[in-house]
Amino acid sequence: MKTLYLIGIFIIVVILTRGPLEEQEAEKKQQDVTYSVPFKATLIKNLGGPKKHWAKYSFEYKDNSYDFDITYKEYYDDFEKIQNETKLIGRKILQQIIKEGRNPSEIFINVSITQEAGKGETGQKLYRYFGLVSYDSTSDQMIFKMHNP
Secondary structure, X not given: OHHHHHHHHHHHHHHXXXXXXXXXXXXXXXXXXXXXXXXXXXHHHHXXXXXXXXXXXXXXXXXXXXXXXXXXXXXXXXXHHHHHHHHHHHHHHHHHHHHOOOOXXXXXXXXXXXXXXXXXXXXXXXXXXXXXXXXXXXXXXXXXXXXXX
């Protein structure tokens, strides 16, 4: 009987403490979304709009991490331009963060580049991964890491 009593208390404690944590997580997620929508719009404006060689792009902000992903259309293979454009996007994100008064050493910036690469044997779309630009707060610069298959 004592065991059932303890199990009952445990279940009540779990239920009572679980609700506020889920609410806090949902509120944090909503804050991230509320922040990221205008940030993305300003970023795209500062970049002069989406580029004609982009097939698609996405931006996500979560837990002090700024992730911008670009997929190029097929046959875009000027690696110097890819590296320069990727670094430019990272720098534009960094400039916005600084303008907001945020400390760059407390955030993460990642800009990744892929390219549409036709279709595979089963008809699924294939993608070629070029690389990633990240902000390195130690050296205070954008670092491009090319993917080597």
